[in-house]
Amino acid sequence: MDRREYLKQIALLTGAAVVGADFFLSGCSPNGKAGGFTNAQLALLNEIGETIIPATNTPGAKAAEVGKFMEVMVRDCYTTEQQNAFKAGMGSLEQASEKMNGKKFMESTATQRHDLLVSLEKEAKTYNASKEKDKPVHYYTMMKQLTLWGFFTSKTGMTETLRYLPIPGRYDGALPYAKGDKAWAE
Numbered sequence: 001m002d003r004r005e006y007l008k009q010i011a012l013l014t015g016a017a018v019v020g021a022d023f024f025l026s027g028c029s030p031n032g033k034a035g036g037f038t039n040a041q042l043a044l045l046n047e048i049g050e051t052i053i054p055a056t057n058t059p060g061a062k063a064a065e066v067g068k069f070m071e072v073m074v075r076d077c078y079t080t081e082q083q084n085a086f087k088a089g090m091g092s093l094e095q096a097s098e099k100m101n102g103k104k105f106m107e108s109t110a111t112q113r114h115d116l117l118v119s120l121e122k123e124a125k126t127y128n129a130s131k132e133k134d135k136p137v138h139y140y141t142m143m144k145q146l147t148l149w150g151f152f153t154s155k156t157g158m159t160e161t162l163r164y165l166p167i168p169g170r171y172d173g174a175l176p177y178a179k180g181d182k183a184w185a186e
Contacts, residue, residue, distance in 0.1 A: 036075055041090060042067040047106060048093070049147040051113045058161045061151045069150030070143070082136045089139020096120065 037045070049061030049070075074086050093116075097105040100119065101112045108116070117140070124138035131137070151157040158164055163182035 036071045037067070042071060044090060044094075044106060045070050045143070047113070048117070048143055049151065051110070051117055052144055052147045053151050054110075059156050061147055064151045064154035064156040066147050066150040066154075069154070070146045073146055073150075074142075078142075079136075082142070085136040085139055086142050089143065092139060093120065093143075 045067035046062045046065065049064075049066035053061040053066075055063065074083055078086065094104055096119070097103065097108055097112075097116050100116055101108045105113060105116070120138075120140040121144070124140040124144075127138040128141060136142070152162070161182070
């Protein structure tokens with residue numbers, strides 16, 4: 001018996017072809033919802049990420065395209081309530097920028113963007129400390145966490161920012177560290 005025929009029989013016997021079929025047909029997204037962000041929203045998320053992790057002598061968050069990462073994570077992994085909070089948060093961020101700087105986030109200077117995100121960080125800490133347990137965290141907290149996760153798990157973050165070894169070596173718990181050394185990524 002060849003392998004394909006064997007797998008077909010296992011699927012028929014166990015019902016694997018039927019169980020979970022809706023999961024695969026829906027694209028692995030919650031409630032089968034698809035969709036994403038516009039190019040303008042992706043650009044905004046990339047700029048927010050770049051403000052959090054700016055390019056220095058290594059690439060920043062924009063080079064790692066954290067906006068696309070955020071889109072996938074929000075679409076595929078967040079609940080509907082979290083998705084709504086995140087998307088509404090992009091609008092709230094723009095409103096906060098207009099209130100604080102008199103212009104949209106994308107039109108603001110790097111210093112104005114930084115100051116806005118610092119104020120949102122403070123707002124998020126207060127909100128998260130007092131929110132109800134079943135409510136999503138503050139939208140800025142989501143954006144910052146996704147930026148860090150997306151950047152440090154990207155090829156750019158792993159190979160150009162962290163100290164990268166494609167083949168892991170032995171564990172050395174007493175490895176000497178000099179100030180300014182990069183962290184390890186294996």
